[in-house]
Amino acid sequence: MARDDVKTGYKLIGTRPNRPDGLDKVTGRARYGADFSLPGMLWAAVVRSPHAHARIVKIDASKALALEGVKAVVTRADLPTGLTGEDLNLQDNTLAGDRALYDGHAVAAVAATSQLLAQDAARLIEVEYEVLPHVTDVDAAIAPDAPVIRPGVADYSVPEGMHGNVARYMEFGHGDVEAGFAAADVVREHTYRTEATHQGYIEPHAAVGQLGEDGRGEMWVCTQGHWYIRRMSAAVLGIEAANLRVTPSEIGGGFGGKTTIFMEPLTLALSKKAGGRPVKLVMSRSEVLRATGPTASASMDVKIGMKKDGTITAGQVYFRMQGGAFPGMSPIGEALPCAFACYDIPALKHEGIEIITNRPKAAAYRAPGSPMAAFAVESMIDELCRELNLDPIEVRLKNGAKNGSKSSYGPVYDVIGLQETLQAARAHPNYSIPLGPNQGRGVASGFWFNHGGETSVSLAIGEDGTATVSVGTPDIGGSRASIGLMVAEHLGIPYENVRVNVVETGALGVNEPTHGSRATFASGKAAIEAANQAIREMCRRAAAEWGIEPEAVEWRDGAAHPAGPNAGKHPPMTIGEIGAKMGSTGGPISGHHEVTAGGYGASFGTHVVDVEVDPETGRTTVLRYLVVQDAGTAIHPAYVEGQYQGGAAQGIGWALNEEYIYGPDGRLQNPVFLDYRIPVASDLPMIDTVIIEVPNPGHPYGVRGVGETGITPPLPAIASAIAGATGVRIRSLPCSPPKVLAAIKAAKG
Amino acid sequence: MSKIHVTATVNGDPVEFLADPRETLLDALRNHLDLTGTKEGCGTGDCGACSVTVDGTLVCSCLMLAAEANGKRVETIEGMAKEELHPLQRKFIEHAALQCGFCTPGILVAAKALLERNPDPTDTEIRYWLAGNLCRCTGYDKIVRAVQDAAAEMRQDHRGAA
């Protein structure tokens, strides 16, 4: 697995030092979104639609405003008009316009001197609704009799004749699928469904905002990307981005759900109306579940042809995905290219549509689209493997993508690690443990593109030879530790001598959020370039002291050394010595790098799971779980394992328990953690991990993003393990006990 | 509605505050006493992020009214480290048993309560004890390992001291 052209033999990379924010987080000192308070601060509450679809006839806030201590109410009438495109969608979601589009849609907000008073006042705001027909199910929304909920929503891509709730259409592929199916020994075709799930971060959205009548303001907010918060909030409120300073708090989980705005601009709008007093708004859990996130629900037709020897001859999918009441939010554009991304198949056809429903505006969720696509395609491949009595790993090794394979979505893969993950999964002891009665084993692979994106990083050398790194990507899972390790390795100084800070919007150029598995990759890559710039300057300072050319100085082990035949003999000048003198040798030494980072390597993983299904109740117990994934280079292996384990746990929740349940009235029926059941400690076994390292040529230390792929394989792997245990195939997630039990009973006749 | 005068002991310190009768202990800790280490994840007793002990009993502070704390001894995450970190706190850092860290205060308080009752728990006992503390980041693997390692160290120290 090692490559000759990639540097190895690191001093720090690959070690497991304590994370710099660990102490604050185990003592309760770390400050999250709801932990900020300011003098004179007000509290806000939001009035939300109880209807899935309704015209807003009248809003009367007079009783609320009459309460002593109530300082401001905002409705859509307080926001600027004339917005278009996604800015208008964001504004429509922040506060409903003439229509509430889903259960939980914000209609008004109020600020008062205490949280309880704000909640009391919100209950006194009277909203008159005219209830309109609604639809929440992805397939029901394109039935002929379904109400068209947003006329004119279709974009350029939708051919004429499609249902009025279709917003987007896409088709791509290669080869002759009909000839491929004709060449197969077995062709199977089924429909698979996944329900919407929520990112489920434990920290609800929270922000403190302050906006003066001069249009200048500040916000403290939990977010994956504070420049996105700034741009979107400024657009919704019609203020200038530069006049809004946004400082990110520590973030209590995001998983894609904190890459956009929901209620954040309301703190600013209320503050301005309340004479510039700061306003705090913290969502309740039911507000989080009703009105933020979630991911799409999907209905997916899959057809695959296979020869008796396991060769896949052709594949075809038609995906229907709904991303709520707003266009452009379903991950159809990601799900389709992910569907067969793990394979090299001669003929493929992908088609898909995005559908509008009366559900909340979907947000990104960990590898958006890929888990649903994997559930459909990997389940179908497992069904064919079982029918033809083939080993699922052998079939994947045979058909799996390799270096130089043409991907299912067009371009050719460079250096990828799918085959290595399959080989390691096959060799792992978990793959040969004998299974008992009612037990089954499932295998699936998964893919994510990864991402680079807009990145701006600064690095400054201290007077004592330490280094401060300023990044714009909030640290969710240990990225300050991994970036610190890379910078320390690069500068040749101890890890403890590097401090990485996540800084506010005024301190750096625009950064994209921590999304797309990019923080360690992109901020790390930019930090290394910033370090290179500082190293060049430090070499120049040493050269000037020594009276030689800068080119005759090289940097290693935290010091400038004379190099080359004419450099002369000088003792090394350490970073500490250079830092101590920098004021008198030309001034502060820093480095800075800005880039839209490319070169992120694609990410692949393979999971193996064993389950036992109780035939009396249909309850599935996960007995053991193995994640094998390519990390490129694992900078801090403990946090790479953490990403693998956390992704797997979320995927297991999606497979077994989690789902948005809407009633016939279009209201979300399970907006609390008791009923929206994410995995608890007693639901899970230890999650075994194997880190494969196929270095990414696009990063100086070979890093690939590791955050997202891990959520993808559990959906099909669990369903396939259940099929092994029970003989019945669940093609509609979640594999909840009643559904599994009903399937077992139906199979028995 | 008139407010209720509450006196209590929090992390060994005497405190007093005026509580709205509807206010929870969690709200009082966070908003009256500035002890923001205790977190609200759900407000319905499902996630455990607000775990504290009251007279030694592990409770969700979001399910207890602030007025009920009158005369009680409350321990929160802020009181866990004395001169040094509690072994659980140290082992959570060493084992990378936290990612975002939001659930961590509640899990540490709950795990401490477990080890005070059961110094040598099995993995299963740890998992069932912590089943009321949701973590969305870690998959619990490293949390269980950190609790086991801390328990082993505490047993060692206890034997050493005896």
Next chain:
Amino acid sequence: MARVHLWASLRRFAEGQEVVEVEAATVGQMLDALVKAHPGLAPAVAAGLSVAVDGEVIANNRAAPVKPDSEVYLLQRLKGG
């Protein structure tokens, strides 16, 4: 000339062509040339596209280089979690 592969449902905006050859040194020039040759593609480009140039996926960078013999694939704008 770089060869730009259109996904199937885009081809109806480019007289059914699967591959459009354009003269371009950057992704930005490539997109501009595409729209100039086939104005029907303008809404797709305006909606936001990711591209893959010789295997490397470029989410959003008009300055990324395109070589005369590059194979370019258009993709929908990719989001990440």
